[in-house]
Amino acid sequence: MLWHCMRQSAAKRFFPLPNEIFSLRLSSGALAVHSYLLFCEDRKTYQCWPSYRSIGGAVCMSVNTVRKYVAELEERGMIVTEPTSIVTRDGRKRNGTLRYTILPIQNAVDLHNQRQLRRLEETTKQMRVSKKLAANKEHPA
Structure with a gap:
């Protein structure tokens, strides 16, 4: 019985990193x-609500630095953030922390691959144009 309890508590102390x-x-x-957000997430809803300050405290970063990396994760398609609000005891509505939704890693991989392919196509197009310009300079019409 003790082993079963230890296994359950051990499972709660770890989270998967794809x-x-x-x-x-x-x-x-x-x-x-991202690792800290995975640590905090509810594994049923894939959401969490840590503040920039608590994330920064956990990963030794300033609030502004955390904000920068959250923006990077959003841009990469790894998370979605939504503002939340709270109502204070005296009835005033205030901004809450962000609600982070951790997206499936495959979405981010697909987006990354699409962007790489687009960059490759643009580079190929630029190379073709450069070759045509060089050929026109050598053999003007």
Whole structure:
């Protein structure tokens, strides 16, 4: 019986970090913030509500730095943030913390691959134009 209790508590102390995350070429700060959000998330809803300050305290970053990395994670398609609000005891409505929704890693991988393919197509197009310009300079009409 003791072993069963130990296994359950051990499972609660760990969270999965997908291997694909390393193919996304995230900055170390974004990886740290994403890891903390995974640590905080409700595994049924994939959401969490930590403040910038609590994230920064956990990963040793300032609030502004956390904000920058949250924006990077959003831009990469790894999370979605939504503002929340609270009502104080005296009835005033105030801004709450952000609600973070952790998106499936495959979405971010697909977005990353699409962007890489688009960059490759643009580079190929630029190279074709450069070759045509060079050919026109050598053999003007």
